[in-house]
Amino acid sequence: MKGMMKLLLTGVVFAGMLAPALAEDKPTIEIMSSWTSGGEAAALDIIKTEFEKRGGVWKDSSIAGFGAADAAFQNRIVAGDPPGAKQGVIGLAAADFVGQGLFNPVDDVAAAGKWADALPKSIYDLISYDGKVYLAPTGAHGESWVFYSKEAFAKAGITEEPKTWDEFFAGLDKLKAAGIVPVAWGGQPWQQTKVFNMILLSQVGIDGFLKIYVDKDKSEASIEGVKKTLDILGKLRGYVDDGAAGRNWNDATAMLITAKAGVQFMGDWAKGEFTVAGKEAGKDYGCMIVPESPGMVYIADSLWFPKTGNAGTDKAQKLLAEVVMDPAIQVEFSLKKGSVPMRADVDKSKLDVCAQKGLELMTAGNIVPDQAILLTPQQVGLLDDFVDEYWSGGSNDMASAAENFFAIFE
Amino acid sequence: MPIKRKPHLSATFALLPTWLVAVVVFIGTMAWSIRLSFTNSTLFPSSTYVGLAQYVKLFSSAKWLASLQNVLIFGVLYVAGCLLLGFLLAAALDRKIRFESAFRTIFLYPYAMSFVVTGLIWQWMLNPTLGIQASVRSLGWETFVLDWVVNRDMAIYALVLAGVWQGAGLVMVIALAGMRGIEAEQWKAARIDGIPVWRIYVSIILPQLGPALAAAGMLLAMGVIKTYDIVVAMTNGGPGNSTEVPAKFIMDNLFGRQNLGLATAGATVLVLGVIIAVAPFRYAIYMRNRAKGVA
Incomplete structure (x- = not known):
C-alpha cells in the first residue's frame, strides 16, 4: 500500500521515467x-557517511x-519483509536465524578482505556458522569498566584508583560523606547482570x-564464587540513590558528567556519552577495570544481513560489509562509540587511554x-531475572540464591 | 411459538466472509498457538512435541506466578476504583453544576490518551528524583517520601493509581448518560418524601444504573487482561517481579527471549483463565434469559 503510494507519487513528480531507473542503480x-x-x-553516522560516499543509499530504521x-526485527522477519541489515551481537543470538537459512553469508567479502587474518581467531569463529562468514563485526566493547568522575573523586578526597573491593567500598563511603551519590546505578535487568x-x-x-x-x-x-559475588553486589545496594530503579544507562552516565555521582559500572560505550558532552578520558573522567579483576568481559557487535530476495539489497549488503570492516572506519567508529576496533591491524595511536587499556x-x-x-536468549533472560530478583528483593540469603543461579542452566 | 424462517441465501453469502475471518483468524490462530504450547519451539515453530513440559516450566517460574498475582490485584482495584470514582464524578456532574460540559471534557480527557503516555507521565511524577517527591522536598519538606514506582511493595498500586486516573472518565460518561435517562418524576417523588440526596443516589439511582455500570465494568475488565503498555511505560515489570503481568511475560518470551513454546503456554493459560472467569456470568445470563422466556 505504502509502496503503491510512493510509486504513484514519484511517478507524478518524475513523469514516470526517472524514478525506477534511479532506484535500481x-x-x-x-x-x-x-x-x-x-x-x-x-x-552509526560514520558508517552511513562512508556507505553513501561509496554510492549506497541509506535508510535508517533505528529503534531505541x-x-x-x-x-x-522478528516481526519483520516473520512477515517476510526483513530490513537489509540489523545490528546484533555475535555468537548464539544469530544462530537460529542462520540455521533457518534466513541470512545471507558475506563469505566472498570476507575472503576478499582477508578477514581471517585481520580478526582475532575467537571473533572470527563467532561470526562464522558452518564454515561460512555471516556477520560483519563493528567493534568490541569491554564490559568490566568502572567509570568515575574526577571532579567527584576530588571533592570526596579520593586520590587513587582503588585496587581492592575493600578500598573501593571505603571510597564509596567517602563519596557518600561528601554528599555525592556514590554509584550511578542503572536499575534495568540487563545492566545489573553486567x-x-x-x-x-x-x-x-x-x-x-x-x-x-561454558x-x-x-x-x-x-558456588563459593557466586556467593562472594552476591555478597559484593548486595553491599552495593547501600550506595545507590532512590531514582535508580529503571534508569537508563545514559542517564546514569549523565550523573557522572555533571559530577552528581561518583562511579558507574558500565561497558565502554558509556565513553560515547562523555565524548558527546565534550569530556575527555583521563582528564575529566577516569576508567578502571573493576577491583581485583584479572581481565575483562567483552561483547561484540556486528551487522546481520537477512535475505530479502532483492538483488539491489544483496549488493548493498556486500558494500556495507566492506565499509564496516574498513580499517579506517573501524577506528573512526570506535572513537565515537567508545569501543575497541575488531581488527588487530589498525592505527592504535588515535585511541583514548581507556580503549588502549582495553586493547591491551x-x-x-x-x-x-x-x-x-x-x-541462549532464554538463559540470558533467566540470568537477568535472577540478578534483578536478588538486587531488588533485598535478600541476603546467599546460599539459596546461589542455588537459584545454577538453575538457569537446567 | 417459534416462527419458521426461510433461509436467506443472499444474507448467508453476505455473512460468509465474516465467518471465514472469524474461523480462520481467531479460532485458527488460537488453535495454532495452543498446538505450539505443546512443542519445544524456541525462535521458530517446531513440531517436536514435549507434552506438558512447557506448562510445568511455566508454573515453576516465580516470574509467571508473580505476574498472575499482580494482574489479579491490579484488576480488582482498577475496575473497582474506576467504577467508584467514575460514579462519584457522574453524580457530582449530575447536580446541574455550572460549566458541566467543561468538567466533563476534562475528566474524560485522560481516557483519550494512550496508556503509554499515561504511564510515562505518572512514572515521572512518582519518580523520587524527578517528580512530586523532589519538588516537595525542594520546597522545604525534606523528609517527604513518595516513591511508589521504585518501591517494591507499592509499585503495583502506582499502576492502579495511573489506571484509575485514566479509566474513571469513561465510567463517568457512561454513568452520567444513564443518570440523564432516569425520569425526573422519581426525583420529585423522592424530594416530597424528604429523602436525602445521597440516599437517592445509593438506593434509587444506582440500582437503575446496573446495566450501564456492568457494561463499563466489562470494558475495563477486558483492558485488565491486556495490561501491557502501561506497565512497560511505568515500571517495565520492576522493581524485581513486583509489577510483572502475564501479557508482558508472554511478550518477553515471545520476542526478547526467543521462547515461543513457553510464551504460547502462557497465552493458553491466560485464555483458559478468561473462559473460566467469564463462563459463570454467561451461564447466569443465559439462565436468566431462559427463565424470562418461560415466564
Missing part, C-alpha cells in the same frame, strides 16, 4: 539498529532499546568464569565473552 539498504543515544548515533529493536558478571570475574578469575558459563560447572569453588587486555587474551555470546 544505487544499492539501497534499510538498517535497523538500537543505536540511538548520542554517542551511538554519531558512530535492543529489546524493542529485536522484537520489531555488574554481576564483572564482579563474578573478579572473584573466580578467567578460568572460573568460563567453567561456570561448562555449567557446579563445583564447590563455583584483548591482545593479551585476558578476556571472557559476555553471557549474550555464551548463553
